[in-house]
Amino acid sequence: MIELHNLSKRYGSGGRSDAVLALDGVSLTVPSGCLYGLLGPNGAGKTTALRILCTLLAPDAGQVRVAGVDALDDPRGARRLLGYVAQEVAIDKILSGRELLALQGDLHHLPRQERNARIEELIGLLEMEAWIDRRCGTYSGGMRRRLDLATGLLHRPRVLVLDEPTVGLDIESRATIWRVLQQLRDQGTTVLLSSHYLEEVDALADRLAILEAGRVIAEGTPADLKGALGGDRVTLRIREFSDEQEAVRVRSLLQACQGVRQVVINRAQGYSLNLVVDGDAVIERLRHQLADADLPVFALAQSRASLDDVYLQATGRTLQDAELAVAGQRDAKAERKQAMR
Amino acid sequence: MTSATPALSPLPETSVSSSALAEISQETLALTRRLFVQLIRRPSTLVAGVLQPLIWLVLFGALFAKAPAGLLPGGGSYGRFLGAGVIVFTAFSAALNAGLPVMFDREFGFLNRLLVAPLRSRSSIVLASVLYITSLSLVQSLAIVGTAGVLGYGWPGATGLALVVITLLLLVFAVTALSLGLAFLLPGHIELIAVIFVANLPLLFASTALAPISFMPTWLGWLAALNPLTFAIEPIRSAYAGDLVLSRIATDVVLEAPYGSLTTANCLAILTALAVGLFLLIRPLLDRKLS
Numbered sequence: 256m257i258e259l260h261n262l263s264k265r266y267g268s269g270g271r272s273d274a275v276l277a278l279d280g281v282s283l284t285v286p287s288g289c290l291y292g293l294l295g296p297n298g299a300g301k302t303t304a305l306r307i308l309c310t311l312l313a314p315d316a317g318q319v320r321v322a323g324v325d326a327l328d329d330p331r332g333a334r335r336l337l338g339y340v341a342q343e344v345a346i347d348k349i350l351s352g353r354e355l356l357a358l359q360g361d362l363h364h365l366p367r368q369e370r371n372a373r374i375e376e377l378i379g380l381l382e383m384e385a386w387i388d389r390r391c392g393t394y395s396g397g398m399r400r401r402l403d404l405a406t407g408l409l410h411r412p413r414v415l416v417l418d419e420p421t422v423g424l425d426i427e428s429r430a431t432i433w434r435v436l437q438q439l440r441d442q443g444t445t446v447l448l449s450s451h452y453l454e455e456v457d458a459l460a461d462r463l464a465i466l467e468a469g470r471v472i473a474e475g476t477p478a479d480l481k482g483a484l485g486g487d488r489v490t491l492r493i494r495e496f497s498d499e500q501e502a503v504r505v506r507s508l509l510q511a512c513q514g515v516r517q518v519v520i521n522r523a524q525g526y527s528l529n530l531v532v533d534g535d536a537v538i539e540r541l542r543h544q545l546a547d548a549d550l551p552v553f554a555l556a557q558s559r560a561s562l563d564d565v566y567l568q569a570t571g572r573t574l575q576d577a578e579l580a581v582a583g584q585r586d587a588k589a590e591r592k593q594a595m596r
Numbered sequence: 597m598t599s600a601t602p603a604l605s606p607l608p609e610t611s612v613s614s615s616a617l618a619e620i621s622q623e624t625l626a627l628t629r630r631l632f633v634q635l636i637r638r639p640s641t642l643v644a645g646v647l648q649p650l651i652w653l654v655l656f657g658a659l660f661a662k663a664p665a666g667l668l669p670g671g672g673s674y675g676r677f678l679g680a681g682v683i684v685f686t687a688f689s690a691a692l693n694a695g696l697p698v699m700f701d702r703e704f705g706f707l708n709r710l711l712v713a714p715l716r717s718r719s720s721i722v723l724a725s726v727l728y729i730t731s732l733s734l735v736q737s738l739a740i741v742g743t744a745g746v747l748g749y750g751w752p753g754a755t756g757l758a759l760v761v762i763t764l765l766l767l768v769f770a771v772t773a774l775s776l777g778l779a780f781l782l783p784g785h786i787e788l789i790a791v792i793f794v795a796n797l798p799l800l801f802a803s804t805a806l807a808p809i810s811f812m813p814t815w816l817g818w819l820a821a822l823n824p825l826t827f828a829i830e831p832i833r834s835a836y837a838g839d840l841v842l843s844r845i846a847t848d849v850v851l852e853a854p855y856g857s858l859t860t861a862n863c864l865a866i867l868t869a870l871a872v873g874l875f876l877l878i879r880p881l882l883d884r885k886l887s
């Protein structure tokens with residue numbers, strides 16, 4: 256239903272030092288009727304990819320097809336098929352939610368009666384009755400997101416694209432949005448959503464792609480991706496809060512151990528260590544090794560592979576660490592200026 | 597509801613496509629309505645837009661109330677002379693603000709919301725601004741026409757009123773084009789407001805709104821005679837001067853410029869050329885920004 260082929264996009268002029276390669280040959284195929292997750296840390300290129308898909312941004316290279324329509328050749332044709340719920344989109348504070356929906360309905364050329372009936376339907380579905388006639392300026396983040404979702408659904412799009420739809424939302428709004436997305440998929444809409452919440456993608460998505468620094472580094476169903484990892488996951492804590500130096504020392508100790516496949520330091524969790532080992536025997540051996548080196552064990556937990564492990568395996572760091580690394584680095588104001596028409 | 601389609605299922609492919617004209621008018625009207633709703637719920641622009649020229653009219657009219665009779669060419673009172681200038685200035689200031697809503701939409705990202713929709717023509721966005729600002733500035737100017745009449749500064753008569761409206765429309769189109777162009781060219785609303793602020797008064801003073809060219813030093817006379825506001829003021833002033841005779845608009849001189857004498861027809865032709873020229877000039881810019 257959606258095919259992105261070899262998309263590249265660079266922000267800023269090529270020669271300048273502040274140029275950013277936001278997408279570096281991204282290819283994705285989203286099957287029809289699938290709820291597809293695009294997982295990646297802040298700065299991975301999710302928004303850029305979705306904006307290109309929704310014809311708001313031209314790629315430097317690559318192809319975009321939506322239900323057979325070439326979005327670069329026929330952007331209007333693609334726009335008719337797509338509903339887009341942007342990560343952060345302006346709302347007209349002076350209009351009421353209902354008036355905004357009516358405006359969007361007119362921009363999609365819905366006949367007046369059908370438009371009004373559809374608006375009623377969506378108000379009910381997204382539980383917006385209580386506040387839809389208040390001015391948008393008074394809405395909370397959750398209300399705005401629900402309204403955004405409604406505007407994306409007005410014209411009954413065959414493909415719904417959402418950019419981080421639940422970031423910073425209250426539990427109730429998040430639950431409402433999750434429920435509606437699942438219903439949509441069940442009734443035949445293709446849904447593509449980006450997220451940097453592992454749990455969200457794990458819980459919702461039929462398939463997912465992991466995006467990292469403008470490249471797709473893994474793709475498949477959550478079960479396949481986790482299954483392909485193999486081995487047992489172990490989280491080891493020497494003490495409740497360790498430090499980098501000690502963590503590095505323990506890592507080299509563990510890496511020397513036979514049957515230990517991978518050791519990664521998880522900075523975000525008090526320098527605990529995430530490792531992948533081949534079977535329980537290895538864990539026993541580890542305990543001995545640590546005792547021999549006079550190292551305590553505060554906690555040692557075994558778990559099944561999660562999407563976090565998939566990410567870890569592919570990038571060598573946890574998603575949380577990747578988030579922390581970019582926190583505060585992006586200049587939102589400059590990016591908004593750059594994206595201004 | 598008995599609808600066959602469940603609430604969330606996508607529409608079957610057989611969606612009816614209505615005519616281009618119907619679609620363009622639907623989207624343009626919706627966008628125009630939004631601008632008017634904004635105006636009505638935040639009426640300070642409207643109030644200021646009428647109040648300011650009213651103050652001009654009353655204060656400036658009073659300032660020269662005791663000026664010696666016969667001071668002005670044509671011999672009317674200063675208030676009468678000033679009326680045409682204030683009417684034109686009202687329309688001009690209103691139209692100069694045309695770009696502001698567009699600029700805010702660019703800056704705050706509402707434009708992106710509009711651009712994901714399958715608009716039949718993205719010119720609808722520009723068209724809505726033109727419709728909105730034209731009606732707004734006409735309403736404001738006509739309010740001033742009415743007040744000037746009540747204050748005893750004259751009334752143009754029916755034909756005269758038609759000429760007033762046509763002249764104002766031409767000026768408003770030209771200035772709207774300019775303002776919309778600036779709204780897409782300048783980086784933000786601060787810059788746009790600065791340009792509007794700086795352009796406003798000098799254009800007023802360097803025109804024949806407040807004094808005839810014969811009162812001015814040569815250099816200012818030249819500026820006034822090249823100022824688009826003057827080409828709108830003089831036809832309107834002539835409409836106020838006496839019963840308008842249509843057959844004479846191409847022969848009666850309304851402006852003695854340093855470079856020659858202009859009739860009402862000349863002035864209107866210049867304004868038309870200006871409006872058309874500016875729209876042609878900004879078109880590539882709009883196409884680029886909205887594509």
Ligand SMILES: Nc1ncnc2c1ncn2[C@@H]1O[C@H](COP(=O)(O)OP(=O)(O)O)[C@@H](O)[C@H]1O
Nearest residue numbers: 266275277297298299300301302303590593594
């Ligand atoms: N408008 C912009 N101008 C310059 N750089 C940008 C702009 N938008 C995004 N970037 C950069 O491109 C990269 C990808 O950004 P984005 O697509 O927003 O990622 P995500 O949505 O996954 O957080 C980041 O490094 C970001 O700083």
Ligand SMILES: [Mg+2]
Nearest residue numbers: 301302342419
């Ligand atoms: Mg993003």
